[in-house]
Amino acid sequence: MSAAGSTTALVVGAGIGGITAALDIANSGFPVVLVEREPSIGGHMAQLSETFPTLDCSQCIMTPRTVEVGHHDLVRLHTYSEIESVRRSDSGGFVVGIRRRAAYVDWDKCTGCGVCQEKCPFKVESAFERGIGPRKVIYTLSPQAVPNKPVLDAEHCRYLQSKWDMQAGRIPSVDKQGQPASPKCGACAKLCPTGALNWDQQDTLVEEEVGAVILATGYDLLPASRLPEYGGGELKDVVDGLAFERLLAASGPTAGKVLRPSDGAVPKHVVFVQCSGSRDPERGVPYCSKICCLYVAKQAMLYKHRVPDGEASVFYIDVRAGGKGYEEFVTRAQEEHHVRYLRGKVSRIYSQDGRLIVKGVDTLSHRAVEVQADLVVLATAIVPRVSTPAVAGLFGVAADGNGFLVSGDEEMAPVESGAEGVFLAGAALGPKDIPETVAQASGAAAKVLSLFLRRRMLETTAPAGEGMRAA
């Protein structure tokens, strides 16, 4: 391994965990390769409205970090990219192959002016907006995206699809007059002031040599389709926690107004269902998702800020608010914002005469309860990314039965993976809030830094050619 490679870190995943680790390492003078599969960085924190326990605006506290890491001289950012191959170098580091997906936009020419997005005539459902808002076919994830460069969704692009259909002979390449037909649309390319659209762009492969790795691939939410008794994802006004964050967010599809997805009306009664799939080995996952009690209290408070005459009810099994100021935060929701807490398990949610019926059992009185709601928010279980075990496996790191990454020593070395030179951070290890993710990411970065400093010391003190053997 080259001397530079031995003290370059690879961070996989650029959520708040990966960003924090990358900045800690780069600000200590060591290069970082940061790989993110989405077009821009930020992970789930970029989707949040305000954050517990301080109710700070999520974008406001995160943007300085995304901008810093995006412009850092020592950070090489690969977005829209994934790790494709890994091999150990002779001296114990890694050579990683990174595949960057074709964006059909030359990012060196693109100035991020946004004209292509504005003029694109086609909209599709946005995964970032959790299905409650659209995006254009050529898009950035959000107005604050870093990097602020768009990608084109080839599957839904009328121009590319018709171009490929003509090339494959599926549609005629000449028009009725016998003239060469041109693919439909292409508005983005016609109007781009710098000619940045590149219809022939292909995926590219790059190799990077690194001396240590931090895996920070984060989490997902249990799909609502796994909970058929709660509508199975078919009821428009039954949304998950991240969708409700987008309804609350000033940068979201409703500009921060809480509106029902089905008809745009202001919901006057919102019911939150905690443990939707968590602590439920039969239907969901056996473990506690740990952060839901807090974010539900936050969301109920924020709903009451937006709709002061609205009613918020929370179904809970028990409230787990372990963290500094967390118990007080939940109490504030109950006492100051009059959020109604119902100790009970919801058995069914269905729609009747334009309202939602939430049926359950009050586990204090052992009586059946039935509540009518305008909107239901499911605090669905936190699960690992489907791809995490595979990417971790490339580095020799194991995942547990649920798919979360496993530390080599859960008690005494929680950020060490057990594989030499590979460290772990954030919600990829299990459900975690932002403060815990950031603390763990700094812990992983400190481990990488101590490894690099040891190597640098050995390189400068050992006779020429012997330094890396000692690493």
Ligand SMILES: Cc1cc2nc3c(=O)[nH]c(=O)nc-3n(C[C@H](O)[C@H](O)[C@H](O)COP(=O)(O)OP(=O)(O)OC[C@H]3O[C@@H](n4cnc5c(N)ncnc54)[C@H](O)[C@@H]3O)c2cc1C
């Ligand atoms: C509804 C809801 C509300 C919340 N509200 C709060 C709150 O108010 N306060 C709080 O403290 N916490 C809150 N949280 C928790 C918070 O979202 C997490 O603590 C935080 O996002 C974890 O950060 P992370 O970097 O570990 O993971 P993520 O945010 O999931 O980021 C992981 C990143 O890795 C990328 N990635 C994944 N796989 C790969 C791969 N193979 N290759 C490359 N990149 C990859 C992803 O695209 C993503 O960008 C909330 C969570 C939910 C669900």
